[in-house]
Amino acid sequence: MASNVPSIRISRLNDQTICSGGRYVLYWMSSARRASWNFALDRAIDHAVALRLPLLVVETLACDSPWMNLRHAAMILDGMADNAKEFQRARIAYLPCVAADSQRLERFLDTVTRQAAVVVADWYPLREATELAALVAARSPVLVERVDSNGLLPLAATDRAFPTAHAFRRVLQRSLPDHLADLPSANPALPARFPRLDHFPVETARSCLVGIEQVLGNGPGLVAKHSTRPNVVRVALSGGSRGGHKAVARFLEGRLARYAHERNQPESDASSGLSPYLHHGHVSVHYVFAELARKQGWSPDRLADRASGSREGWWGMEPAAEAFLDELVTWREVGFNMCAHRTDYDDPESLPDWARSTLDEHAGDCRPYEYSLDEFRDGLTHDDLWNAAQRQLRSEGIIHNYLRMLWGKKILQWTPDWQTALETMVELNNTYAVDGCDPNSYSGIFWVLGRYDRAWGPERPVFGKIRYMSSANTARKVRVRNYIERYLQPDAG
Template structure:
C-alpha cells in the first residue's frame, strides 16, 4: 500500500549509498510539519523498520530566510511545541532546533546525517526550500530522499502546466478518485514495529521521557545545538533575542500548530460548511476555515480537509459523476461542500502545479499567458488615477477606505479575507506605475505580513491579479486592458462589510 501511495511522490536528491549500519533514519521535517496524514513521516517510519533502527525526527527553524519575523517564527515554533507533545505521546525521538543567530545551525544537519541510514525530507516547490535542498544534497554524507506530501494529487502526476482552472479541474476529476484510494495514514504513530530509541553510549545525556532524541544524539552535539526551549521562546519572550524583524508581531488571532488547525477544521465542519457557498465571500460572515496559514506551514494536510468533508457528507466513490471540468455536479454532495472541495483541489493545487512545473518563473511576469502579457504591455503607458509608494501601501495610506481595511487586516492579523485579497491586488496594480512594480509590491506585502505568504497558492493568487489562470475580459479598460477589472464600489454593493470596516478601517 505504501508503494502505491509513494508513486510519483518519492525521489532521491543524490545517489549516495544507503547505510545499513547507521544508528537511525533521519526525517528532516521542513515543510510538512505535522504527525498526521504525513506521507514523508510514514515513509521514514517504514525505512526505520526496514533498517531495524529508531527514527529521529529533526525539525529546525533557521534565521536566514527572507521576511523572517516574530510573526512567522512564533507560528512555526507553536507548531514545533505541538509536535514535541505528539513525539512524547508516541515515544518517538524528536529534535526541535531554533537557530539563535544566522549560520549557527548550518553544520547540524551534516552532523546528524553522518550517522543516518538515510535522510528523508519534504519536497516543496517554492520559496527557499528548493535552493536549500540543492545546496546540501551533494555535500550531505548520506542518501537524501524527497517525499512530495503537498497535495492530494502528486505534483509529478501532471504532465504539463495547467493554464486555466477549467483544464486543471478536468485533470483533477479524471484522477482524484484513484488518488483517494491511496491516502496516507491519519496516524502513522504509534507503530509497534518501530524500534525504540536506546542510549548510544555513556556520553549521551541521561534518557528522558520528555526528550527521547537525547538517547540518539551525543551530548557534545546537544551542548552545541540545544533543543528548542519552548517555555523560554514562547512564554519568556525568547524570540525577541533572535535577529529577525520584530516589528511584524505575532498574530493575535491565529496561533500555529496542529492542535489549532484541527480545532479550526472541527469548527468549520460543525458550523460553517453548511453556509460556505453563500457566505464565504462576505467578510462579516466569517464562513471560511482560516486554515491557509496552517496549510502553508504543514500543520494540517489537504488530505485531512478533503477526507473530513467527504466523511461529513457521507460520500462514497459511487456518488461521483463523470469528469465535467465544472465546479459543481461532480462530487454530488451539497453545494457548500462542492464549493469547498473545488477551492482545495482545484484552486490550491493549480498553484502547486505552477510552482513545480515552472521553478524559475512561478513568481514572475514571464509566467503570465501571452494575452495577459500583451495586454499589460499595451497599457504600460496609461495614466494611473493614483500613484502610491510602497511605504504608503504598507501603512494603508491610500484614498480608499476599503483597500486600507484589507491592508490593515493583514498587517494586524497576518491574514486577509480571500475576496478582499483579490480586490487588494487589483487596486495595487491600478495605483502603481507598471505591472512589474505592482507585482513587487504585492509579493513584498503579502510575504512580509501574511502567514500564508511565500506559498505556491499565494503566488498564483498574486499573479491571478495580472491574468494568470484567467481569461481575457472585455471591454478593454485603461491600465487593465483585457485583464479582469475590480472596483471597491462594486465590492461595497455586493459584500457585507460593516463589521469588517469598523474593525480594520
C-alpha cells in the same frame, strides 16, 4: 522495502545508498510540520522498521529565511510545541531546531545527516526549499529521499503546469480516482519495544538550540534578532496541529453549510480560515478531505463518471462541500502544480503572453493615484475599503479572499508600473499574511495580473484587458460597512 507510501510521492535527491551502519533514520521536517497524516513521516517509519534503527525527527526553522519574522515564526513554534507532545506520546525522538541563519542550519543538517542511515525530507515546491534540500542531498553521504505530502493529487502525477483552473480540474477529475484511497497514517507509530535514540548527536547539542523548552524560550528572541523584518509582530492566531484540527471541526460542523452562498461576504465569516494551518503543514489536506467525506457519508462510488472539468457535480457531495473542495483541491493544488513544474513561477515573464502584452501596452497610462510601499503598508490610501483590508492584514495576518482580490487589483492601479505592483504585493503579502510564502501566494498575486484568467472587456486604462475590480462595485456586491468601521478604528492595524 514494503511501504504504504505511494511510490509516485517519493523521489531520490542523490545517488547515495542506505548506510546500514548509521545511528538512526532521519526525517527532516521542514514543511509538512505535523506528527500524523504525513506521508514523509510514514516513509521514515518504514525505513526505520526495515533497518531496525531508531527514528529521529528534526524540525527546522532558519531565522533569516526570506520574509521570516516573528509572525511566521510564532506559528511554527506553536506547531513545534504540539509536535513535541505528539512525538513524545508516539515515543519517537524529536529535535526542533531554530537556527540563527541559514549557514548554521546547513551545518546542523550536515551534522545530523552524517550520522543517519538514510534521510527523508519534505518536498515543498518553492525555490528556497527545493534548493536547500538539493544542497543537503549533495553533501549527504547517505541516500536522501524527498516525499510529497502536499495535495490529494501527487505533484508527479502531472508533467506540466496548467494555464487555467478549468484545465487543471479536468485533469484532477481524470486522475484523482486513482489516488483518493491513498491516505497517510492517522496514527503513525513504531512497533512496541522498538529501539529508541538514547541521546542526540553531541555536536548538534553544542551548535544549536535543542530541547523544546529552549526552542520555545529562545526562538522568538533569535528570530527578532536575525529576521530581516524585525518589526512585524505576532498575531492572535495560534499555530499547531491541535488548533488546526479544532478549526477543521468548527468549520465542518458549523460554517460549511453557509459556504456556497456566503463565502464571498467579508462580514459573514463563512470561509474555513484553514489557509494558515495548511500553509504551515499543521493540517494535512488529506485530513480535511477525510473528515469532510466522513461527515458527508461519502464514498468514491459517488464520483461522476465523466471528467467534464465542471466545478459542480463531480464529487457527488452537497453543493457547499463541492464548493469548498473546489477551493481546497482545484485552486490550492493548481498553485502547487505550477511551482513544481515551473521554476519561474514568481517571474513576471511567467505571466501569459496576452496579460504581459496588455499590461505593457498600458504601461504609460496615467495612474489616478500613486502610493509608495510605506503608504501601502500603513494603509494610507484615499480608499477606506482598501485601507481597512490592509489594516486587517497588518493586525490579524489575513484578508478575506474577496477583498484580497480587490487589494491586489488596486495595488496594480496605484503603482507606477505593473512590475512594481508585483513586487509590492509579494512584499506585503509574504511579510504580513500568516499564510504567506506559499505556492498560493504566487497564484493569488499573479491571478491579479492575469494568470489563470482570460482577457476581459472593455479595455481600461492601466489594466488593459486584465480583469478590473473597484471598491465601489465591491461595496455594491458584498456587505462591507461594518468591516470598514471595524478596521479603520484608530487602534486597528
